[in-house]
Amino acid sequence: MKLKILKLILAFGIFVYSYNSFSQTNVDSSQVKNVNSIVKMDKKLKLGCGFGLNFVGGTTINISPNLTYNVSNKVAFGLGLQWNYLSLKDIQSTTTYGANTIFQYNPSQKIMTLLEFAQLRVSTKYEEDDSKDKYWDSALFIGAGLNITKNISIGAKYNFLYKEDESIYTSPVIPFVNISF
Numbered sequence: 001m002k003l004k005i006l007k008l009i010l011a012f013g014i015f016v017y018s019y020n021s022f023s024q025t026n027v028d029s030s031q032v033k034n035v036n037s038i039v040k041m042d043k044k045l046k047l048g049c050g051f052g053l054n055f056v057g058g059t060t061i062n063i064s065p066n067l068t069y070n071v072s073n074k075v076a077f078g079l080g081l082q083w084n085y086l087s088l089k090d091i092q093s094t095t096t097y098g099a100n101t102i103f104q105y106n107p108s109q110k111i112m113t114l115l116e117f118a119q120l121r122v123s124t125k126y127e128e129d130d131s132k133d134k135y136w137d138s139a140l141f142i143g144a145g146l147n148i149t150k151n152i153s154i155g156a157k158y159n160f161l162y163k164e165d166e167s168i169y170t171s172p173v174i175p176f177v178n179i180s181f
Contacts, residue, residue, distance in 0.1 A: 044070045048180035050080075057170040058088040066102060068180070078102040082118055086170060090127055096120040096137070112153050116141040137167070145176065153178045 045067065052062040066080030079101055086094040098120035106112045118139040125132050138161055145155020154177050162172035 046070065046180040048178050050176050050178040052174050052176040054171060054174055058086060060170050061085045064100065068102060068104065074106045076104040082120065092124055092126045094122060094124040096122045110147050112145050112147055114143045114157065116157065151180050
């Protein structure tokens, strides 16, 4: 089951990244100028989809679509949704969902840093006694990564609110990949 989910995530990422559409039309130069000005304005808003995998002490899968607004070529703010799945074999499985806020700073074209706060609803099922637990959890991430291309960045983020016995994450360090459109 886990391998199928990983294959699905990988296939979706490859599809989104490789999708191109081409068309040929005849337009006059005034239409091209209008379209170009609209495109330049819209590039301030970026739709992204982050995902993360962690296999330290268990399995963690994270999918988080987000929308960011580029204030400048160095600073961006955004909001996102988040879904996580955590499995500790023969101990528990946890599903979370929630929202997050994002602040990104790019000191150079290749390096990005981020500050992220997430508020998540947690639903845990314990394997030993088949009991369930539901509660709210917060995470404060600080991270850094490399901008592989204009639209793809990879890196890691650290959860400063991580508590080993209470956190939904298996480790305070979470690797990530973010693809924006």
